[in-house]
Amino acid sequence: MKNFFRLIISIIICQLAGIIGSFFTVSSVGGWYQTINKPSFNPPGYLFGPVWITLYLLMGISLYLVWNKKDTAEIKIPLIIFFAQLFFNTLWSILFFGMESPVLALTDIIILLILIIMTIISFYKVSKPASLLLIPYLMWVSFATVLNYSIVALN
Numbered sequence: 399m400k401n402f403f404r405l406i407i408s409i410i411i412c413q414l415a416g417i418i419g420s421f422f423t424v425s426s427v428g429g430w431y432q433t434i435n436k437p438s439f440n441p442p443g444y445l446f447g448p449v450w451i452t453l454y455l456l457m458g459i460s461l462y463l464v465w466n467k468k469d470t471a472e473i474k475i476p477l478i479i480f481f482a483q484l485f486f487n488t489l490w491s492i493l494f495f496g497m498e499s500p501v502l503a504l505t506d507i508i509i510l511l512i513l514i515i516m517t518i519i520s521f522y523k524v525s526k527p528a529s530l531l532l533i534p535y536l537m538w539v540s541f542a543t544v545l546n547y548s549i550v551a552l553n
Contacts, residue, residue, distance in 0.1 A: 404465055409458030415484050416454045419491030426495035434500075435552035440545060453538060456531045457484075463528035464521055476520035483513035487539075500550045507543050514539055 427443060461480060467473050486509050494503035514536050522529035 401466060405459070405462045408462035408465060409455060412454040412458040412461065412484065413451070415488045416450050419488050422491045422496035426498065430498050431495065434549060437545065437548040437552065439548075449538060453535045457535060460521060460525075460528040460531040463525040463531075467524055473524055476517065476524055479513060479517045479520050483510060483517050486510040486513055494546070500546060500553065504543075504546045504550050507539065507546050511536075511539055511543055 423446075461477075464473050464476055464480070486506055490503050490506045490510060493499050493506050514532065518529045518532045518536060521532065
């Protein structure tokens with residue numbers, strides 16, 4: 399039962415990051431975001447929600463696999479790095495949509511990419527499946543970085 403509780407908490411933590419970010423996103427998508435120039439490869443808006451819900455679910459399961467390890471000394475640094483990347487993940491929506499600043503968001507997402515890579519490496523040492531679950535997240539954020547850069551360049 400303790401393990402199931404940790405799994406649910408891990409998923410909720412990650413989904414909450416998405417919910418916080420969505421508050422800033424929803425308020426801007428119909429306004430400011432519509433007025434800026436976007437590259438031709440900008441995905442349709444309806445795609446973002448399901449993709450992020452799935453990525454946050456994978457992140458939650460990944461977090462659980464590491465948190466569930468018995469050696470707390472072994473997981474301390476990986477968890478710190480994980481929560482740092484989760485913070486920068488949430489901050490991106492605040493900067494891009496809330497503050498309407500693609501430039502600040504670009505700085506944030508570059509830091510986020512580095513932290514995701516660090517998370518994958520540190521999780522790999524604790525749980526290979528946990529690190530592999532983060533690969534789709536890394537791929538999506540890599541694409542989002544190119545998209546964010548393109549929006550800065552076009553505006």
